[in-house]
Amino acid sequence: MILIIYAHPYPQHSHANRRMLEQISALPDVEVRSLYQLYPDFNINIAAEQAAVSRASLVVWQHPMQWYSIPPLLKLWIDKVLSHGWAYGHGGNALHGKSLLWAVTTGGSEHHFDIGDYPGFEVLAQPLQATAVYCGMTWLPPFAMHCTFVCDDETLSAHARRYKQCLMNWLEEEQHGQS
Template identity: 75%
Template sequence: MILIIYAHPYPQHSHANKSMLEQVAHLDDVEVRSLYQLYPDFTIDIAAEQQALSRADLIIWQHPMQWYSTPPLFKLWLDKVLSHGWAYGGEARALHGKSLMWAVTTGGSAHHFELGTHPGFDVLAQPLQATALYCGMTWLEPFVMHSTFICDDEALQPHARRYKQLLLDWQEAHRG
């Protein structure tokens, strides 16, 4: 099962993430948990989130990049749900062996994230990658959609279809 943890504080304004979710939401064995819809008051049901993670083989953290980081509710979700004794530490193995993909949208172009003036994109991924590895997960190549502020819906569709194809390819490779 593929579990998408979706964290967009303003989903009504996101054409990119909306396109991505529309492409994958109806695939077999895909569950989308929209954190800002589920927890508008930031009171996370830790048990429900851990149960959802337990059912998944592939976990996707999908969100827009905000100030070179994650949205605040997603960070809180990480802090609360990936708890000591469950996700890491001692004999904790709840996430061990699961795959993790970071699916992120950015307003800036890929050039904006080259080393030099701004932090490199690989550098920005390191905290999430380290979190995944610390919990025993397999870090997959991130899915990144850049320049979403200036793309219209027609320009976003090929990227959203590529996202869908990545999930279908993963399902095919891990069938049975």
Template identity: 40%
Template sequence: MKKILILFAHPGYNRSHANKALLQALRKVEGIHVHDLYQRYPNMFIDVAYEQQLLQEHDIIVFQHPLYWYSAPAIIKEWMDQVLEYGFAFGPEGHALKGKLLLSAITTGGSQESYTSHGHNRRAVIEYLLPFRQTAWLCGMRYLPPFVLYSYHTIQDAKLLRDTAQEYRRLLIALRDGTLSADSLQRATYLTDLIEELP
């Protein structure tokens, strides 16, 4: 069983019903550790040694956050700048993350249709996540298809939100247990493309 580290970042978590639902679905799931970066580091002073130790103890790393200005909340960038050091995460001697898996779990205010070439945002979400894919490559990690929850601020149906959160839970458990094939992960654009393949 692989160990999963959720690096969670939401500066307005108290107002977030989407991310609350996603995290609620992960409560008490064996092998999944949720690490709330804003809660741990309210002043943005990152404990680099602790974070590097956490990374080494886990096999799958998940950046979970809302998509802010086509990127991540500020603490994610600060975390990456501080923790993914030369000699640890990359460079001739930086092999600490080699072979680990990296995944983005994103919530967006915009609809799926708005994240197309003819939509309001002009690009697919996956294109805005290119820096994370490149980071994975530089660190010798494998970047997995992202999980995306669209239109989070317009979802009024509590059951729909719970169902989506349960899909997230099932997909992470499948990654933890290795029940999604490498071929399936290679051909999927988004992690939710594989929901029908789950047992």
């Protein structure tokens, strides 16, 4: 099962992420949890989130980039759900063997992150990658959709199809590995 932890503060205003979700909606065994719709008061149901993660083989953190980082509710989700004794520490092996995909959309281009004083796009992934690896997960190559500020509808849809293909490739590899 693929679990999409979707953190868009204004999902009704989304262009890029909404198309990505539309593309993957027909895939089998995909569960989408839209955090800002589930928890508008930021009161995360930890047991429900941990149960959803337990059912998944692939966890996806999907969100628009905000100030070179993740939206605050996703940060809170990580802080609360990846708890001691469950995700890490003594007896904390609930995530071992699962995979993690970071799926991010950005207004700027990839090069926007590379120049001058900017930290570089890959660097931005490091805290997420470290978190995943610390919890025993396999970190997959991130999926990024850049330039959403200037992309026309057709280009956004093409990128969204690329997202679907990325998940389909993972499903295929997973099934191949099991047979």
